Amino acid sequence: MRCKVSTVLAPLLLAAGAWQFGSGIWIHAKAQLARYLIDQAWQRTLVRQAPVKPWPWADTWPVARLRWNGEVDVHVLAGVNGAALPFGPGMETRTATNDILIAGHRDTHFAFLARVRPGDRLTLTNIQGRDTVFRVQARQVIDSRNTALAVNHYVPALLLVTCYPFDALRAGGPLRMVITSVPEKVIENPQTEEASAGAGSLMMTARGYRVQDPVADTLWN
Secondary structure, eight states: OHHHHHHHHHHHHHHHHHHHHHHHHHHHHHHHHHHHHHHHHHHHHHHHTSOOOSSTTOSOOEEEEEEETTTEEEEEEEOSSTTTTTTSOEEEOOSSSSOEEEEOOTTTTTGGGGGOOTTOEEEEEOTTOOEEEEEEEEEEEEETTTOOOOOOSSSOOEEEEEESOTTOSSSOOSEEEEEEEEEEEEEEETTTTEEESOOTTTOOOOTTOOTTTTHHHHOOO
């Protein structure tokens, strides 16, 4: 009887293992394909200087490129929502001032924020191909239930937001890590490194943004 049970169970266990293995490969393949399509859309965006969807039914598209310390190079997508965040950090564009807010998952695209420190430089490229170098001013942990983002009303800021702590076993807590940086220079033509002062044409919007709306609904992993 035991032999018969083993004979039946062995193929089932092998099939289950093969299915899990195949599922993991498929998920990885989809992620790689999405990354490739987003990169291709970004290259076309730079040529057209207008948004290009990575695939026809996409509800998001690349709007910027973010780099840090020679280690991180990610495309930033339009929107802080479930359509964008599985594929990359998302940019909030709904309010009416010159700050930029970008949110991302703490265990994937924004895991590197655990290592970012004041004084570090971040480079953001817009769809016109213009690079703006930002210098990190502060790291702060806030409670999204009762704290709005504190921003300077006179200096446009780049705000990177993710869930906190980074090593939490469960997603869904109220705490947020906020990295605040200010522009140092704009490189009008990255190929020739021609720098100019000011960053107004790059800046998008986020001032007055309260973290729990909509980040708290979309940052869960």
